[in-house]
Amino acid sequence: MAHETSETPAASAAGAEASSGRRVRWNKVPEVTVCFWIIKVLCTTVGETVADLLNEKAGLGLTGVSVLMSALLAVVLVVQFRTSAYRAGVYWTAVALISVVGTLVSDNLTDDMGVPLETSTTVFAIVLAVVFVVWYRRERTLSIHSIDTTGRESFYWLAVLFTFALGTAAGDLVSERVDFGYWLAAVLFGLVIAAVALAHFALDLDAVWSFWIAYILTRPLGASIGDYLSQPTGDGGLSLGTVVTSALFLSVILGLVVYLAVTRKDVAQPQRTARHAA
Template identity: 35%
Template sequence: MKTYSENVLAKVPEVTLGFWLIKIAATTLGETGGDAASMSMNLGYLTSTGIFAALFVIAVAHQIKSKAFHPLIYWTTIIATTTVGTTLADFADRSLGIGYAGGTTLLSALLLASLLLWKRTLGSVSVNTVSSPRAEMFYWITIMFSQTLGTALGDWTADSAGMGYTGAAAIFGGLLALLVLAYYGTKISRTLLFWAAFILTRPLGAVVGDFLDKPLSAGGLALSRYGASIALLAFMLCAMLLFRQRAATASH
């Protein structure tokens, strides 16, 4: 008789190199796409947040309703979380006036609370346990907070801390490299390392996205937000074809 883990697959992909490449591209797309709506289209942060939040709810509903893992549905939902995270963080930081430090502190608390509640309720925050509607709800709420936090943290590092886009990208890229070394060289919890890496890819994508579309005078490349978003989406689709996405094996 086959075991539980051999029969049941999670509703999320295996964590592979392809996963991380697509994730970084998705978070960068979230920055350029969110800025395209709020700034280039002049919709503003609040209206853009409302639009992307509605798309996020629809995408999550489809993801939970699906009986199995589907790469297009999954990554569409990821893109929805990262775009709403971009505009929501910008709204909190700039329109509400709480600043990058205030936004980062608030969102860090919300993210930690989400993980603790998930752990307390279901016993594990491992992605390999995401095979039930309840676990999926915790998973996507946690991701939404992490994406929003990443935007605030990236902007804080690049702007308030004065590191600039390339400096901030080097910092977050270096931290991710340290996590890779920890993964292969230590016995630190793989679940802890996963969430640390997942969170850090968002500010990396945020500063890379800003570097692509911000004016030359601000240290960016002044590329079209629309063009950059289309190019990133095309990269994601190519990566999904190149790196076959398979469902992670579920566990208790």
């Protein structure tokens, strides 16, 4: 009786490489699906509530929490860079941690150093623009469908970090300084994201820029939702607290990541490029 064999995607790709003489390049980030955006918003919410939770409950202060979370992020990013392809668990752990660290960067500037939100928002926007310019000049693309080299992955995670820092500062500026409140701020950012989506699908706005604009805006959207759920009613929230809000959203994130890890619905097909002759 013949034995039935099965090939993993990596094995299939290796076979294709050997037979075609072409090098397989695996994208290190997920396909942009509905699940992608749901988890992204949930991670931004967790970034806001976990940062507040650790700062208030752990007794480490902003500096201590920042050092701890930055160290954890560094470890996870090392694992992420060492993987040969996208892994849902590793990738989304890195996103969740970078959400917390991005929030803490902005909070340290505002709370500990007294930097006005207008200033930090402007600085983060400029730094992010510089990252995009250098990234494009070196790689000729900002597409997340081609994060298949160490250089591109480095630019990608650097950009993600500053989108979170920028989103935190901009979200705080709108909800606190402009006095919209958490709920109205969430609605505002949600409408702007919807407008970007409409411009992309109906008016043919460039896909790469549509993605990055929406990616930046999901940070203040998620933060506003997190603050609305966790903050006291006297401050305009529902008073669920940071513990309950963080636990709720982390549970949903875990469930979705496990689903994606099992189904692999967000795994991009590898690109093949001709190998240079020896």
